[in-house]
Amino acid sequence: MPHKPASIERTGLAPLRIASAHGGTSITAASRLCLSTIDRHPDLIQGRGIEWGSGTGILTVAAATHTGVDFVLGLELDAAEVAVARTNAELNGVADRTGFLISDSYDPLPGQDLATLDALRGSSTFLIANPPTSAGDDGLGWRRRVLRGALAYLVLGAEVLLQVSRQYGTSRTERLAADVGGYAYKGALETTDWVRFDQSRYDLREALDWYAAEELRSGEPYTFLHPDEDREVNATEARRLREATDASPRTQWRMHRLTRLG
Template identity: 30%
Template structure:
């Protein structure tokens, strides 16, 4: 499979992607850029980035030879002499080639977003380190770690997404340093597993409107931090004595105070951890806000008969019940063997 990306790089696809700033992953930008391409590179961009069908016998040899594996992994569909990717694109970010779904307003299975890149930029791994990547999706965090010489265990709840993570490990030539497990957070880890040097979790953090007790394992719950709490609860058993953990989160804010400030401080103090919370993007929580409307849209995916206006009212009430005046995209760094707590606001409050 590594022959595939070597061929793509030789044909210029890596150069094309490198022209987009900040590891941008945006089909609209790719489409605009692809208008200046022609020949084989234009056909490659259409097939791998834009979801366009391609004639199987016109693909570059290494890519054509990999089609059976792509179909078996669920990222491609072949009908007669034509083939196309299913939902995903194959792109390059932080030096990693990745089959994943570019950012979308709709729920996705093989998630990749700006937070994926931002989280990877906050981590650092020494060769030989043991890394646990929870909520791994198509495996981006674990792949970044493995390319740096670490050994990574990826845990993903959806079996079909775990299969894509295995495929991504193959095409990046790091399958010997990656283990992919299917299950909920720490549950599939072997009993008595040695603690990890790093624990990384790009958690699902969209607040959900499901009734208490009816949330799915991947639901964020009323405040979006449901999965985050379960990650924190298991850290003392799975993070090495000198280890570091990194999490994404959506944290609600009441005026200038984090709603979870006391909870996070108490957890860090009780377990002897240093916890740094970096606040970035600020999101409104009123009826017309993107966050509320995304919360509503997410619920409609599983309950299409629900009334959108009633859901909007319920979502606004859900945020108000927590005293939230805004929500913040946040990154949590946790250092074992320390005992302090700090909040860094990257937007100035």
């Protein structure tokens, strides 16, 4: 049963009405940054696009409200989220320009309408993704899979809007494009103010543990801002501070632009 829709403000545009499948936490500060990036850069989202990991559908729905966007397909593993995303598309009057599939990455589950995704093969002009942190590696494993899988769908010159937060650092973020191949990294589009990397959230707590392990393995630091002081700390120190005082380090959510190369 979807939760009652919340009104999500947008700059210069009518608010969105977004219900969530799992209560009030589905729309995070990172989701809001992705939303404002879409709204501030409508020139980058034109034509037919894919959103990887669409959750409530907030970003797919937002993209579909822009002039020049013909169709957006949200791919999402969680069936309850897909159901609520379809409701949200209807609530916001874009059901005819959106589709949602229960899909493990770019592999729709049995019973899903494969033709909708197939129609985007080699013809998508944009991709939007706010993926989860991956476990047991540098945290960017899902982003590499998102980019690698999208190669089959994006036309040359297609735009990619990808959320990668500040703690990864510029080198790691730039390297994503080189690691996968087929993309040029074009820089950060939008950044939030400093936000707590909230260690009471299980996923962010686990992410900090993985970062500290990876830092030890690779020797390449992650960069946070100290919980209270105006100085940077690496993941190992941020973790030590959390263990000692329960404090959360600070970071910034960031939306980046890549383009598809030949």
